[in-house]
Amino acid sequence: QKEVEQNSGPLSVPEGAIASLNCTYSDRGSQSFFWYRQYSGKSPELIMSIYSNGDKEDGRFTAQLNKASQYVSLLIRDSQPSDSATYLCAVSLAGGGADGLTFGKGTHLIIQP
């Protein structure tokens, strides 16, 4: 059974610092990896997608993938109070999550002003 594990938190980070969110997955055949942000009472919003080993940067966000270690991370630089949310790691065996995404339970991130 496919599993995605995240530390539930809360993870508390001072404003302006780097927030580091981690995720491990069980299925070595996983091909696609995503980070979604979910504000309380709202739907998940796609932040990053990554498909190959290494780093992928988009603005203040960097996703890191290590398939050998079955590990995905998300770094948020210059953290802002508006980054306070639950971050969901999602994994798929197919490109783009075409077979359906397996989600972790999310890490609750709090940015302290």
Next chain:
Amino acid sequence: EAGVTQSPTHLIKTRGQQATLRCSPISGHTSVYWYQQALGLGLQFLLWYDEGEERNRGNFPPRFSGRQFPNYSSELNVNALELEDSALYLCASSFRSQPQHFGDGTRLSIL
């Protein structure tokens, strides 16, 4: 560009009834996915429809079913509702291997 739209926003039913939830994908998207987000359980994959066909199914009983229409919109039907079906039901859409984008969900409450 309009995002994924879901209706109704809230739905209240009693045990044993049937619920129908609706989803319109982003224009140009051909795949629709349904997820259940129950308290404490996280987001769980329910169903995937593409080009009118059911392509994959999560670990849910057959009373969870759906369909996709020629315009790519979709319905999720839940029969014989149980208390544990109370959850936020999220629809997502995508085009081919592109990432999924979510709608705002339907909150289903079973009394």
